[in-house]
Amino acid sequence: MAEGERTGRFITVEGIDGCGKSTQARLLAEALGRAGYDxxxxxEPGGVAISEKxxxxxxxxxxxxxxxxCELLLYEAARAQLVHEVIAPALAAGRMVVCDRFYDSTTAYQGYAGGVPLDVVARANALAVGACAPDLxxxxxxxxxxxxxRRAARDEDRMEAKGLAYQHRVAEGFRAIAASDPARVHLIDAARDVDAIHADVVSFVKSQLRTVSE
Known part of the structure; x- marks a missing residue:
């Protein structure tokens, strides 16, 4: 099956640094596994050796x-390798892929917050992912x-060190993305406790999967 042809489902998890998305992505993947999904x-960035470097x-x-x-192109290079090496084959094999960040992060961070023109970001995203756009x-x-x-107890990486004003622009970027593509992008209130968020996430995702399979 050619790269981009797929029978699996692709879910991406997004948000600003410190929003709790990585914890929720892991919990969601575990819940879907218990429900019988592969x-x-x-x-992101990462997932395979080249992308981790x-x-x-x-x-x-x-x-x-x-x-x-440079930042934009490095993110896209890491993404292109992950899609080629792992995501496209997994989706073609019918697997459920849950990814902690994907191209919406590039749109929010490098586009809305960083000032790279959104049309440039969109073309770079398209080049990197081909047909592997998220389903949800x-x-x-x-x-x-x-x-x-929430992040105060850990050392900041280069992106987190860009400051609060930058994070505000990123957050507004994600909200704009959600508003522009409501069929795919769903906002989750991340100010609540982990268990409450997880329960809502699992309920929502399973409802969407049922809708697709009907």
Whole structure:
């Protein structure tokens, strides 16, 4: 089966740094696995050896001089390799793929927050992913100040170190993405406790999967 042809389902999990999306992505993947789906859990940037090396470059605080264009192209390079090596084959094999970040992060971070023209970001995203667009995207929405307090106990990576104003622009970017594509992108209130969020996520995702299979 050619790259891009698929029978599986592709769910992406998005949000600003500190929103809790990584925890919720893991819990969702575990719940879907218990429900009988063949689930593959991934993260971006990363997921395969080449992409993990690019991730290290992108998140290293020592690379503060990295330009917006360089940043965009490195994210897309990491994504293209992950799609080619893992995501496209998994979807073609009928697997359920849950990915912690995907191209909406690039639109929100490098586009809305970083100032790269949105049409440029859209073309770069399309080149990197081909036909592997998400079927469903969950955006965990939270006040960036609350998210910053959650991150306070850990060392900041290069993206987190861009500051609160940048995170506010990212959050607004994600909200704009959700508003522009409501059939795919669903906002989740991430200010609640982990269990309450997880229950809502699982209920919503399963309802969407049932709708697709009917």
């Amino acid at each position: 689930v593959l859990m991934l993260r 690019i991730r290290a470059l992108l998140l290293d605080p020592a690379n503060a001089e990295m330009s917006d264009t 995207t969950l955006v965990f929405d939270i006040d960036p100040a609350v998210a910053a307090r």
